[in-house]
Structure formats: C-alpha cells, structure tokens
Amino acid sequence: MRKISWLYLFLLFIISAASSAQQSTIYTHDLKDYNKAFSLFNDKQYASAQIIFNKVKETAATEELKSDCAYYIANCAIRTNQSNADELMEQFVADYPTSTKQNQAYIEVAHYYFDQGNYPQALQWFDKVDESQLSSSDRDKFNFQKGYSFFNAKKKKEATVYLNKVVNSAEYGSQAKYYLGFMAYEGDDYKQATKYFDEVSGEEKYKEKLSYYQADMNFKLGNFEKAIDLGGKAMAKSNPAEKSELNKIIGESYFNLKQYDKAIPYLVAYKGKKGRWNNTDFYQLGYAYYKQKDYQNAISQFNKIIGGKDFVAQNAYYHLGESYLNTDKKQQALNAFKNASEMNFDAAIQEDASLNYAKLSYEIGNSYQSVPSVLQAFLKKYPENASRSEIEKLLIDSYISSKNYKEALVLLERNKSPENKLAYQKVLFYRGLELYTDGNYEEASKMFVKSVSEQKDAVFAARATFWKGESEYVQNDFKEALISFKQFMGMAQAKDAPEFKNINYNIAYAYFKLKEYDQAGNYFQSQIATSKEDKVRLNDSYLRLADCRFVTSKYGAAMEAYTKVIESKSVDADYAYFQKAISYGFISKNDKKIEELNAFLQLYPKSDYRDDAMFELGNTYVAENKNDLAIKTYDRLNTEFKKGSFTSRSILRQGLIYYNSDKDEQALVKFKKVAAEFPRSPEALEAVATARLIYVDGGRVDEYANWVRTLDFVAVTDAELDNDTYEAAEKQFQQNNSKQAIAGFSGYVAKFPRGIHALNANYYLAQLYYSEGSESKSIPNYEFVIAQPRSEFTDQSLSRLAQIFLKNKNYDKAIPVLSRLENEADLSQNRTFAQSNLMKSYYDIKDYSNSVIYAEKVLMNPKTDDNVKSDAQIIIARAAIQTGDEAKARTAYAKLLTIAKGELAAEALYYDAYFKNKDAKFEASNTAVQKLAKNYSSYKYFGAKGLVLMAKNFYGLKDSYQATYILENVIQNFTDFPDVVSEAQTELDTIKAEESKTNSSVTK
Secondary structure: HHHHHHHHHHHHHHHHHHHHHHHHHHHHHHHHHHHHHHHHHHHHOOOHHHHHHHHHHHHHOOOHHHHHHHHHHHHHHHHHOOOOHHHHHHHHHHHOOOOOOOHHHHHHHHHHHHHOHHHHHHHHHOOOOHHHOOOOOHHHHHHHHHHHHHHHHHOOOHHHHHOOOOOOOOOHHHHHHHHHHHHHHHHHOOOHHHHHHHHHOOHHHHHHHHHHHHHHEEEEEEHHHHHHHHHHEEEEEEEEHHHHHHHHHHHHHHHOOOOOHHHHHHHHHOOOEEEEHHHHHHHHHHHHHHHHHHHHHHHHHOOOOOOOOOHHHHHHHHHHHOOOOOOOOHHHHHHHHHHOOOOOOOOOHHHHHHHHHHOOOOOOOOOOHHHHHHHHHHHOOOOOOOOOHHEEEEEEEEHHHHHHHHHHHHHHOOOOOOHEEEEEEEHHHHHHHHHOOOOOHHHHHHHHHHHHHHHOHHHHHHHHHHHHHHHHHHHHOHHHHHHHHHHHHOOOOOOHOHHHHHHHHHHHHHHHOOOHHHHHHHHHHHHHHOOOHHHHHHHHHHHHHHHHHOOOOOOOHHHHHHHHHHHOOOOOOOHHHHHHHHHHHHHOOOHHHHHHEEEEEEEEOOOHHHHHHHHHHHHHEEEOOHHHHHHHHHHHHHHOOOOOOOOOHHHHHHHHHHHHOOHHHHHHHHHHHHHHHHHOHHHHHHHHHHHHHHHHHHHHHHHHHHHHOOOOOOOOHHHHHHHHHHHHHHHHHOOOOOOHHHHHHHHHHOOOOOOOOOOHHHHHHHHHHOOOOOOHHHHHHHHHHHHHOOOOOOOHHHHHHHHHHOOOOOOHHHHHHHHHHHHHHHHHHHHHHHHHHHHHHHHHHOOHHHHHHHHHHHOOOOOOOHHHHHHHHHHHHHHHHHHOOOOHHHHHHHHHHHHHHHHHHHHHHHHHHHHHHHHHOOOOHHHHHHHHHHHHOOOHHHHHHHHHHHHHHHHHHHHHHHEEEEEEEEHHHHOOOOHHHHHHHHHHHHHHHOOOOEEOOOOO
C-alpha cells in the first residue's frame, strides 16, 4: 500500500515538471514579444505596438501580462485617435480594477489630450485621476495642466485653485502667474492682475500681451496718460483685433482727457465688437467732432444712435440738436431736442432741451402736437426758467401763428386770463374763417359772433362782423347779411380791414338777392367807382348794375353797363350782348333789336342764351308783323333745341300766328302738336283753348269734343271743379300759408292726378315739402314733374331731386337725374352743378374714368369758381392715385396747390412732398412737410402722413436717427390713423433691420 503511494507521487512530479517546463517556454516567448511591443510604444510606433500587444494578450499566461497589454492597447488607441479608444480604456479599468497602471493610465491619457490641445477631453481624464497617488514630480504637471484646462473652459474658480498650487513651481510658476493675472484682469481685479503681471513682466514671451492688458487696465483705472503710453507701445506687436481695441483705449483716454482733436483719429480707427459699434462709440466720436465745431461730422455720428434710453443717449441727442442748429437744420434740431427733453437722466440737459424744443416749435411749427400746448407745457414744468417771459410772449402769438385754431380754442377756453383775451378774439375769428372755408357756415357764424363780442381789437371785431354777414349770405339769410354788412361799413376801424375794399359789392348783392334793385344798382355803381383793380369783381359789378337798371326799366343806363361787360370780353359777354339787344325793344327800337339779336347768333354760336335769343327774335318779328321771318325763326329754334325750354312756346306762337292770319288748319296742326308733345303744360292748355275757338267758330264742336277726349289732361265736364280746386290751393301758397297750401295741393293731386294743373300742383307741393324738411315726401312730386315734357319747372325739379339723392348717397338714382340736368339745363350754373356732382358721384362709386371725364368738364368751364375747381382737381388727382397714374396725379395736385384752401391745400401740399420724395429730392420734400406742419397743423391725418414721409426723406439723407425717432413718435402719437401707424411700423422695422448690421445697440 505504501509503495503504490510513492509511485503515484513520483509520477505526479514528473507530469508537473513537464507541464512547468512547457509554460516557461511560452511565457518566455510572450515576454520577448511584449518587450518588442513596449519598445515600439516608446518609439511612438503606436499602431505596430498595438498589433503585437493584442497578440501577446491573446496568449498571455498571467493576468498581470494581460492587464499590461490591455493598458497599452487602450493607450495606443488613444494616441492614434481610434473611435473606440475611450471604451478600451474604460474596459481596461473595468477588467483589471487592481492594476497598478490604472491611475497612470488616466494621467497619461489626460496629458496626451492636453498636449493635443483637446482641453475638454483632457479635463475629463484629469477628473478620473486619484491625486493622492501622484508623485511630487507628476503633481506639478498635473496641477498646471488641469488648472489650464479649467482656464480654457472659462471655469475661473476651479482654474484658480489648481494654478495657485504651482505659482512657486520652477517649471510652471511663470505660466500660472500669467493666467492668474489674466483671470484677475478679466474680473476687473486690476490690483491682483498687476501683481501677477509684474512678476512675469521680465519674461520675453509675455511682454507683447502684457502691454495690451496693462494699457487696458490703466485705462479702466483712470490712468489715461499711462494707458495712452502703454497702448502706443503695444500697437506694433498686436494683431488686428487687438489694434482695434487699442485704438479704442487710446482714443477714449484722449477723450476723457478732453483732448478731442487727438482722440478723433483713434476713435475712427476702432472697428467695434465683431465689426459693430454701440451707441456709446458713436456718441464719443460725435462729441469729439462737436467740440471741434465740426458739426457735420458730429451729426453723422450722433444720428447713428438709435433707440438709446440712457444718460449717453440724452447727451447725444442734446448735442445733436445743437449741431443741427449750428448747421441751420431746424426741423432736425426740433426732433433731437424733443427726444432729449423726454429723458430725465440729466435734469439740466432736459430743461435746456425742452426750452429749445419749445422755441423751435413756435418758429417752424410742430406736427406732433399744437405749438401752444408745447409752450404751455414748458411754462408749467419750468415756472422758474430764465426764459419764462419770452415763452409767455411766444405763447400768446402762437395761438395765431400755429394756425391750429381748433386746439388753440380748447386751450384758450380753459385759460381765459385777461392777457389771453386778444388772442382768444383772433383765434375765434380765424377758426371761423377755417370753418367757412370748409363749408360749415353755421358753426363759422357762431365763431364770428363770439369774436365780435370780445371787443379787444376793433379791426378784428369789424372783420368778424363782415364774415358773419358772409356766413349769413351763403345760408340765404339775406336780410341779416345786409344788416351785418352795413354794421361793418359803419365801424370806425373797418377801413383798416382788408375786406373793406369790397364791402359795396357785398351790400349790393344782398340788396340784389332781396330784389331791391335800385339800392343794389347804387352799391354796384359804388363798387365800380372805388375798386377798378379787381377785374373779376369789376366786370361782375357792371353786369349786375346793368341787370338792376334793366329790371327797374332804366334801359339806357342798363345798356351802358352791358356795353362795358361786352368790351371787357369777360365770360359773361354773351349774356350782356343778349340783354343789351333785348333792351332796344323796350325803347321802341325793334329794328335795332332784330339787328343785334341776329348779330348775337353769329357772334356766340355756343352761348347758353342762343335759344333765348332765337325765341326773342321770333317774338320781335311777330311784333313787327314779319310773320314769315317769325315762323322761320321758330322753326330754327325747334330744330336746334328739340327739347328746349322754349320749344313748346315757339310751336304755340307759330299756331297763334297762323290763327291770327286766318290759317286755321295750319294753326290746328301746331296746337295739336303742343297738346300731344307737351301735355299738361301751360302752353298745352292755351293751345287747347285757342283750338276750341277755331272749332266753335267753324261749327265743328263734335270734332273738338272727339279730339279733346283723346287728351287725358282735359276733362271738359270736370274743368270747372279742376280749376276751382287748384286756385284754392294756389291762393294759400301765394299767401305763404304752407300747411294749408300742402293740404290743398295734396287734395288736388289726389282728385285730379292728370288734371289741367297737375304739373303746377305737383311742383309747388314738392317745393313746399322740401322747404319744411320733408324731403322724402317731395320725391314723388318732383319725379312727376320731370316725367312730363320739358317745362319751366324741369330744371329746378331735377336739381332738387339730385340734391335729395346725393344727400342720401343714393347714387343709382342721383346719376341719371344729374345726367338729365347736365343735358337739359337752361342755366350754366345748373349744368355746372350737375357736372361737379356727377364727378363726385362717380368717384364715390369708384368709377374713376367717368369721375375724371366730368372733372375735366368742370375745369373747362370758364365760369367755374375756385372752390369747384379745387374739387375737380382733387378728384382727378385722387382718381389718378387710385389707378396708379402718378404722372397725372402729380400734375393735378400741382394745380390744386395753387387754388386750394383748408384740408384740400393740406392734401395737395402732402403730395407735393410725396412726389419730391419719389424724385429723391429729400431736402425739398422735407421743406414741403415743414410747411404742412406750420400752416396746416389742424389737419392731423396729413400731418401724420407728412411725418412718415419726412422719416423716409431723412433715411434717404443717411440720417437714421431722425428717421427712426420720427417713426417711433408717429406710432405712439397717431393711433387714430391705423393706416399711417402701419406704414410707419413697416418703415421702422426695415430701417432697424438695416442699422442693426452696424450698430450693436439696435435691436431688430
């Protein structure tokens, strides 16, 4: 048993020895390859080394050898930037947690990444290191590199901890101090920064950078002269970005030393942060130019400051205003001072800016707010200002000069102090004129009455009395107008008023309208004697003098006056010639009358009085028993004027000529023609009555009865009742008993809708309804009148219907009525009325082509007054704008500008500025906008649009500040006009987007 045991042990030993010998051989072979790989690793042949390490690891007999191979495999992967290097190293740590190379692996990888400049990666590996296991030689390198990696990551607190650990290191101390100094510099700890920088200043490699930092530190510490010196020295060795900053340091140092001439070139050379300046940069350069009295360059810098809301901006805007004043750019100065006055960072600057803003508002006008309110606000805010008395004087005068009478009245009525009484009287007067110009005569009259009652200035009291009369006149209150004109004439100061030269003319017309023709003629004669220079009124006075003498049967005097009108070749020469011709008949000179009427027809082929002349000529031939000539003349009239107002009468006259010449059958043809073509007219009734005599005299009563039954306006059996009913109503009408007349005519129309007097009854009933304000009730009666053949009532009925339909904006009905009036009117003023309202109606329904056609017709009429001409020009202009025909609009607005008043003048002036802007005439456009602000400030809409235009002009002139400031004010102050605000916002957004490219203070 024991022998077997020893044998077994021996055999086991032999087997073990053999196995051990085999392992030693393999292990020896692995070490040889391992050493070869290690050697390649040390020679930085990482790829080759990695291959061998991988082979060794596969056959390695010990965990230690495998661990070492894994370490170097991961290390080689890191050093050859393999994508899975991190994973290999993490795997190494996980697989061999007890390896002595674990900490060293972290350190070497961190150092490797650090050497490659990959500081974020280095920092990740530095954070894995167990610092307690570091040797003293490794510790300094570790602390510096980890500190620098933190520095690079801008983690200054962590960087400071590690760099401070090596400040005394022989190898890393200088570098640590430099970076510690730099961090102190960036943190504005200039004392600590200076300490560190001084300690490394002797080392050549730091000198270049230190000069730059030291220059900046001295500047920030207020050591400007030293900053200039150090900055100059650093300039040559600095890169472009640093040179830009050094220029800023040196320039601003000179600026702070008030050496502005030396500051300018350095401030100009500054390139800004990322190529963009901020508002402070622009301010400093602008102020330096300002102090050198180089105002133009100062403006070019100040006006780049956009959207500033701080002390710097307030200073800049104030000095911008000063610069503008020194270059006589007052509108720009006003905007700049307004801006500075709205900031409260410096109270002294705010007060002085407010004073300048107030004075300039008075001088050139103000589109933002009324001038009186600006001056009042200044006095209220700065009651102790040294210029108070001067501003108070300007305030009184501003109520007049601003021409914003509406707002001025509001202010004056709140403050009715004795010293404001005179201004109040004047403003009342001018506001009355403004309302009169706009056609609001009732309100205008109230203003004039108030102005008269103030009695502070006798001349203005007299003028207000005159215009009170004018307001009453245009409202057809001729009696009151005459009283007012006579009162004016009797006032002691009236002769000093500009209206006095035409007072005879106004009184004359008041008498004329009251049909007191003798008195009217006398005053027209006085106007002629005293005012020869006013040709328009002179010719009209001769014409009306002639009419007055004609009406009062003073034909010799009338003919003398008519001759004066004819000789003047005025637009009324045709009328005067006609009137003079018929005057010969009244002095028993029918031959001369016939001669002159024939001459008239030759001289004035297009006269409105041509049909009158033919009718009168025919009548005169009848009076002279020249019946054949009379018949021919009436035929000529009927041919030329088939629907004229004389047609029915001329046919009737022909019938009467035949009747009186015993040509009964020819007479009956004419009478029947009148009855058929002009039923219910007075001529038709006379024709039927005369025809009856012919039939009765010829014993043809049955024939007459049969004919009359075909006429719906003659009922023989009801004729007496018809006449009685009508005459009863007509009697009440003649006695001005309106209610009874309405009842009477209504009853007649109801009983005899197609009666003998239906035409007259409907017309008078319509007139009565219209007069009492029941316009809608009058429509059916006027429509009845215009549906009948032409009569003496047709024109007036067409005119009234048109007025009613226009008032209610019922253009579908108004336009046909106006068209008829245009084509059928006897009087030129009715035709002008029709054309002007067709023009407006077509414009309102957006039929621009027809509106322009009628506007041009109105302008071609030489008798059109300036108010109607203004309407026509504005229609042409607006229609052209709507249809995009700017060339036509330009011409029309230019013409309008010469004749328009009030709001139309404001609109014309705006477009004058608009087209100048389109032509890039920015300065001229601004001049027009300034005129708009000064003279038409009460028309806020066009004032606001003018400001937007002004902003565009300033941007065109490269003045960004003015442009943006104006637009911002429009957006804030004119919310009542959303279209203007929208345009201003769009323009402002565009400008800010562009300016943000060069000014970092501008936000889009």
